Amino acid sequence: DVKVTQSSRYLVKRTGEKVFLECVQDMDHENMFWYRQDPGLGLRLIYFSYDVKMKEKGDIPEGYSVSREKKERFSLILESASTNQTSMYLCASRPLAGLGNTIYFGEGSWLTVV
Amino acid sequence: KNQVEQSPQSLIILEGKNCTLQCNYTVSPFSNLRWYKQDTGRGPVSLTIMTFSENTKSNGRYTATLDADTKQSSLHITASQLSDSASYICVVSEGQAGTALIFGKGTTLSVSS
DSSP, X not given: OOOEEEXXXXXXXXXTOOEEEEEEESSOOSEEEEEEEETTTEXXXXXXXSSTTOOEEOSOOTTEEEXXXXXXXXXXXXXXXXXXXXXXXXXXXXXXXXXXXXXXXXXXXXXXEO | OOOEEEEOSEEEEETTOOEEEEEEEOOSSEEEEEEEEEOTTSOOEEEEEXXXXXXXXXXXXXXXXXXXXXXXXXXXXXXXXGGGXXXXXXXXXXXXXXXXXXXXXXXXXXXXX
């Protein structure tokens, strides 16, 4: 079974802190994604990466950056956390985009910024 | 604009009953459509995936249908169980390679005893 592991399930950070959310997948997938999920808004794409060292902005990249130095690991960075970044963050991965390729999600990371 | 609309927003049914969730989309060009189940506090898990040439796909008590002409999909749950209580998210892939993913906001289903 494909596994997408997010290192932290629950975090509480202070405004202005730098925050790292780590995601690791074990199936050699090329594509990796970071989403945030908020009530009433659904999942919104922050960044995605289609291969090592490659990244593309999603719909809401402001205040975030990402790093993909190794194929299996995709990190989301909040340079200076703010209270409006309190949310659930979901990492996902899939093989190269294709008609039948399933996207696999991690269990989510609940971030509270106080 | 590419959009995915799900209805109803929420639904409460009794255990053992059937229900149908709807997904309408305006995504073009269409690549595929997925239904995901998301338990509270967990990540979404794939239920079904359908390409434009498929109009029905089942996964146990879950049956998804797709009408690519009217751009509608439904997820039918048969003989509901308490464990079916979750959010169900419809996701449509755009483009020939299915690169871009358009998410619906989900339907929250509560199954009560």
